[in-house]
Amino acid sequence: MMWDNVLKAVVEHAVADPLLAELFGESVRLKGSGTRQVPGLELALVSDVEGELWEPCVVQWDIWCHSLTDVRAAERQLRRLFHTELPETFGGVRMFGQYVDGDTLSEPDRDDVYGRAARFRHVPLREVYAGS
Numbered sequence: 380m381m382w383d384n385v386l387k388a389v390v391e392h393a394v395a396d397p398l399l400a401e402l403f404g405e406s407v408r409l410k411g412s413g414t415r416q417v418p419g420l421e422l423a424l425v426s427d428v429e430g431e432l433w434e435p436c437v438v439q440w441d442i443w444c445h446s447l448t449d450v451r452a453a454e455r456q457l458r459r460l461f462h463t464e465l466p467e468t469f470g471g472v473r474m475f476g477q478y479v480d481g482d483t484l485s486e487p488d489r490d491d492v493y494g495r496a497a498r499f500r501h502v503p504l505r506e507v508y509a510g511s
Contacts, residue, residue, distance in 0.1 A: 387470055
């Protein structure tokens with residue numbers, strides 16, 4: 380099972396990105412770990428498949444901003460970071476990344492808040508386990 384390592388690795392990579400740091404500052408966190416902040420970037424594990432050969436994980440990023448321009452910039456940057464043609468190393472975990480899809484998020488009780496979900500499939504390369 381690698382989903383915990385994948386979440387840690389992608390959070391570290393996103394926090395280190397200058398554009399995302401400018402847009403969200405310290406407001407990058409796991410979904411449900413506190414009060415939602417705007418602007419804010421939240422992520423959650425949507426699915427993981429233990430039975431698959433390489434244990435893919437789908438991670439959803441919820442992007443919350445006061446302008447649609449910032450939402451678009453954040454989603455584009457997440458795609459630049461996590462949609463990869465070749466395997467890359469994030470936080471010590473070597474994996475493939477693929478943009479899966481996105482969707483509009485709505486907050487009916489908030490004015491001037493824009494939300495967008497972006498989902499990525501991360502496929503960590505399996506570690507070699509030595510028998511003892």
